[in-house]
Amino acid sequence: MNSIQKTGGTALLPFLIFVIVFLGAGIVLNDFYGLPSPVAVLLGIISAFFILKGSINAKVDALIRGCGDSQIITMCVIYLLAGAFAVVTKAVGGVDATVNLGLSIIPVQYLAFGVFLLASFLSTATGTSVGAIVALGPIVVGLAEQSGTPLPLMLGSLLGGAMFGDNLSFISDTTIAATQTQDCSMKDKFRVNVMIAGPAALLTMLLLLFAGQESSTAVGTVAPSLSDVSFWQIVPYLLVLVLAVSGMNVFAVLVLGTVASGVIGLQQGSIDLLLFGKKVYEGFTSMTEIFLLSMLTGGLAEMVREAGGIQFLLNKVNGLIRGFRSSQLGIGFLVSGVNSAIANNTVSIVMVGPVAKEISQRYHLDKRKVAAIIDIFSCIVQGLLPYGAQMLLMLSYTEGDISFVDVLSKAWYLYLLLLFTLLAIYTPVVDKYLARKEHSLEPEKQLVG
Secondary structure: OOOOOOOHHHHHHHHHHHHHHHHHHHHHHOOOOOOOHHHHHHHHHHHHHHHOOOOHHHHHHHHHHHHOOHHHHHHHHHHHHHHHHHHHHHHOOHHHHHHHHHHHHOOHHHHHHHHHHHHHHHHHHHOOHHHHHHHHHHHHHHHHHHHOOOHHHHHHHHHHHHHHHHHHOOOOHHHHHHHHHHOOOHHHHHHHHHHHHHHHHHHHHHHHHHHHHHHHOOOOOOOOOHHHOOHHHHHHHHHHHHHHHOOOOHHHHHHHHHHHHHHHHHHHOOOOHHHHHHHHHHHHHHOHHHHHHHHHHHHHHHHHHHOOHHHHHHHHHHHHOOOHHHHHHHHHHHHHHHHHHHOOHHHHHHHHHHHHHHHHHHOOOOHHHHHHHHHHHHHHHHHHOOOOHHHHHHHHOOOOOOOHHHHHOOOHHHHHHHHHHHHHHHOOHHHHHHHHHHOOOHHHHHHHO
């Protein structure tokens, strides 16, 4: 037996066991760090060996193949380098200096608003939400601690801004995958996408301004002056931001940022060469839990996929679609379900894309709108997953001070994005816009459908 036998919906049980154990333990213990997350996914993997049909060798092969997937390994190495950069830069005083600069320039009540804007710009320019969180995460946590601004509010703003850019950027993997699978141009998809994401972002910014005013009334932070800021210690962060926006590979960006921090620390005498090496390793070890969770989740996802679990999900949702509106919602559910199972929005779009295109043709959907829908739903789910890369990275910078539940309560942009997406599906505003752009009667016929 060279592969795991196809078992349809039964193949999803190991993944459900992982999710139930992961979330259930946190609820029962009232501590989502009580049970280490890699242990939860390990229980899912063990159950897969009993539930899935096929030889032990086939299951092991699928597990190893999933753990060693190039995208999984890429993400894991980014975790390690991000940890090294964060720890070394903090050791040489970079976080404190950057926080002081931020507090001296931006009023406390506008910090969350500023974080959302900066994360939106950076993720749009770089095409990656993970890159934006890597660059801004330590600074955001430091700003929250020093200003008294609620940390969940700051991280919710960071998450929202990061996913905003990831969803809209022309160079984002999700945008490329969505447009390629639906055979539409990026600019056309962007126009539809911004009609949905734009109002959600504007409303989020208004909420952040209001929330900032409310939270600042109880905070008596005295802003530092610019003369108290050591600008040399800020250089590593500026270097990372500039290099990221320029499009340099994220590996090179993080390595150069870490080296720059080390050089500045050596020059100023805050660390020596041996301590620099120790801090790099400390950064690596700080990412152990995330590293293991991502790698093992990749292995479990591959076992479930090979056993037919993902295909069962695709077929099930596809079978529930009955008309023009439900077909759009069904496509959103498809990519959401697959994304929940594999925790990778780009791969989810690639897997769902051909099915979405088939549904699009059957129910005469506009391919530009379909491309926007699959991209948006995948980004919403990816941002909210407690075992997604974005959430895991942010929480790693808090050292266990808050849980993903705290961040979810402040992830306003993602909820508003979902609301405006549903409005775009069930109201004719976007469809009428597409009809005018097309200068054709065909989109008008779709409205009737």
